[in-house]
Amino acid sequence: MLRACTLDFQGSWNSHLPLAEFAYNNSYQATIGMAPYEKVKLIKEQIRTAQSRQKSYADKRRKDLEFEVGDEVFLRLLPRKGLINPKKGGKLSPRYVGPYQILQRIRLKKYQPDPEHIITRDTPPLMENLSYTERPIRIIDQQIRQLRKREIPMVKVVWQNHNRDEDATWEMEEDMRNQYPELF
Template sequence: MAPYEALYGRKCRSPIFWDEVGERKVLDSTMVPWIEEAIEKVKIIRQRIQTAQSRQKSYADYRRKDLEFEEGDMVFVKVTPLRGTITAKMGKKLKPRYIGPYKIQRRVGTMAYQLELPASMSRIHNVFHVLLLKKYHPDPAHILHTEDVELDETLTYEEQPVQISDRKVKELRNKQIPLVKILWRNHDVEEATWEVEDDMQKKYPALFGN
């Protein structure tokens, strides 16, 4: 039972379905064209939603078909570096990196694999969704050694800044905000990010020296 029906003891009647639920009522002739137009718009919206869902499903099915591994294959596991600043709480992330490679022990269901992990990763569950795995193709720029980062159970780790490469001031209507461009450990120069200088000074005072 819908909340509206439980509260008022009858089903909710929207303008579109006035003639389908409950007693029929004579509608003003001026309302009929508006209702017909609304019904047509709803049909168009539903068709577009179905089209979008079908497109997304086709893409997802295609991706799943490509991401299939065999027992004994070597794969990387995707990990997500978070910037250790206030902006990290807002969900801003750096480019994902991969750790490994690790050997696949067995397939679990249709969308997951159990990996052979080192003892240093014993607190991390060793079954991973297929979308977190990447077939082993050597690429040193995207591989991390687990001893270089401190992973948590969600496969994220806090990245550390190594250098300030530039400065600028962001002009707002009533104030100015000093920004610094930060180079992050394990990331290329192209991935440097602009951060609020005050936040970085509080979090990483050693970065600013004297």
């Protein structure tokens, strides 16, 4: 088709290129069984249908939570182990604290601080975004791990807000030396 256009328009074929593009998009394509613009319309329609179906599935399972005065709720934590690896969460790290009693309803998901609310000692100090920083207490073990031709020194660290040595994690010795030299 382009060859025919270049022959017909000779030297000025580049100014007629949008016409050739329009003709190509409106002509029947044997490989897809329709014109390209029809295929684009069909794909957009299928996407809208799939989005609508997924929305209806999500809406059936969604339930809005409403709390009343006197209900007890848990607050969700976002634990962070120092600055080593915030994405690496332990299996047994605390995820919720509470329960706390709702004293007054202001808005749907807002908490109004009350001086009578006392957080127990075993609950880590929370920051504004409900996360807390873990600090290492002590090192209980050391080992060297082999990775092909490299040897990596590792240390097993017990963290501040974990009660048992079983919750200790293996960390790279170099990182721990840089961040917490007082442990060595």
